[in-house]
Amino acid sequence: MLSDEQLVIACLNGSEPAFSELVERYQQRLLRFLLSRAACRADAEDALQDAFLNAHRYLESFNPRWRFSTWLYRIALRTLARQQQSVPIDDVLHQAGGEDPLQACIRDSERDNVWLVAKARLDDAAFTAMWFRYVEDMSVREVAETLQRTVSWTKVTLFRSRRTLSAALADEALPRGGPVNEGI
Amino acid sequence: MKEFDRRLKNDALTIDAEVSAEWRARMDASLRATKRLPAVAPQKRAAGRLWLASSLTGVASALVIIAVMNWNRHEEPPAPEVAALPRTVPEHVATSPAASFLDIRTAEFTEPLEEELQHLQSDLEKARRNMRRDLEFAF
Numbered sequence: 001m002l003s004d005e006q007l008v009i010a011c012l013n014g015s016e017p018a019f020s021e022l023v024e025r026y027q028q029r030l031l032r033f034l035l036s037r038a039a040c041r042a043d044a045e046d047a048l049q050d051a052f053l054n055a056h057r058y059l060e061s062f063n064p065r066w067r068f069s070t071w072l073y074r075i076a077l078r079t080l081a082r083q084q085q086s087v088p089i090d091d092v093l094h095q096a097g098g099e100d101p102l103q104a105c106i107r108d109s110e111r112d113n114v115w116l117v118a119k120a121r122l123d124d125a126a127f128t129a130m131w132f133r134y135v136e137d138m139s140v141r142e143v144a145e146t147l148q149r150t151v152s153w154t155k156v157t158l159f160r161s162r163r164t165l166s167a168a169l170a171d172e173a174l175p176r177g178g179p180v181n182e183g184i
Numbered sequence: 185m186k187e188f189d190r191r192l193k194n195d196a197l198t199i200d201a202e203v204s205a206e207w208r209a210r211m212d213a214s215l216r217a218t219k220r221l222p223a224v225a226p227q228k229r230a231a232g233r234l235w236l237a238s239s240l241t242g243v244a245s246a247l248v249i250i251a252v253m254n255w256n257r258h259e260e261p262p263a264p265e266v267a268a269l270p271r272t273v274p275e276h277v278a279t280s281p282a283a284s285f286l287d288i289r290t291a292e293f294t295e296p297l298e299e300e301l302q303h304l305q306s307d308l309e310k311a312r313r314n315m316r317r318d319l320e321f322a323f
Contacts, residue, residue, distance in 0.1 A: 016215070035201060036199070049214060130192070134189055162188070
């Protein structure tokens with residue numbers, strides 16, 4: 001099985017199926033991330049398509065010092081930011097009846113999904129940092145490079161976000177009227 | 185902590201992110217229509233040119249500042265030549281045969297004035313003393 005970078009080289013040498021393979025590998029992962037950030041599913045799918053098209057268009061500019069996934073996520077973040085600049089997310093949510101697309105995409109579960117809690121409690125940058133670190137398994141340095149932040153900022157944000165989420169989940173797990181654990 | 189990390193990952197996987205066949209067909213069609221752009225290398229060359237231009241500007245401005253400072257600098261007057269002090273001992277005395285046993289020195293013309301000043305000061309002191317004594321007698 002070829003690595004992502006080998007597929008990029010194959011694509012640069014003229015193999016179009018190589019890029020289709022890359023799309024196949026990343027479409028679900030990237031859509032999952034975009035669904036967590038976009039205003040609705042249609043926006044997330046549009047951003048996904050634009051991200052892949054931009055990656056294909058600028059493939060010659062791909063720097064091999066990056067991992068392909070890091071580069072692709074950076075493109076996706078820019079695409080999403082451009083999309084949200086043109087149409088504010090609040091407007092889209094209002095048109096969609098206020099339904100959170102992430103909520104709509106989560107399969108029924110006995111307990112609350114931690115990413116729904118994260119979306120409610122964390123800001124966009126902290127949410128994205130957490131997603132890249134714990135879902136995409138990026139290193140702290142890769143997260144920092146993708147978000148164009150410092151490593152220190154990333155470490156601090158990850159630490160605080162984890163603490164916030166842990167506290168929020170502990171609060172929700174408590175039975176009504178039960179004792180408040182102030183140690184968390 | 186490990187459990188929390190696992191939960192973060194597992195909960196992400198519960199998000200339904202299956203792409204539809206229509207999306208995939210649209211994607212493939214768009215890819216076929218997209219042309220690849222050349223690498224963005226000119227940015228590096230532009231950055232190099234910018235560096236060169238800023239360096240040249242810096243050097244040129246430094247030269248201008250040096251030139252302006254030199255232009256405004258006042259011409260200092262040349263130092264006067266040190267004139268030889270006139271000899272106070274006349275030539276004919278210095279070269280006379282008696283000069284070998286005479287202790288010839290330059291005349292100190294300020295000495296009488298200093299003596300005169302001291303005399304005046306002592307006179308003034310005396311006058312002050314006399315006046316104080318007279319005042320004591322009067323009252």
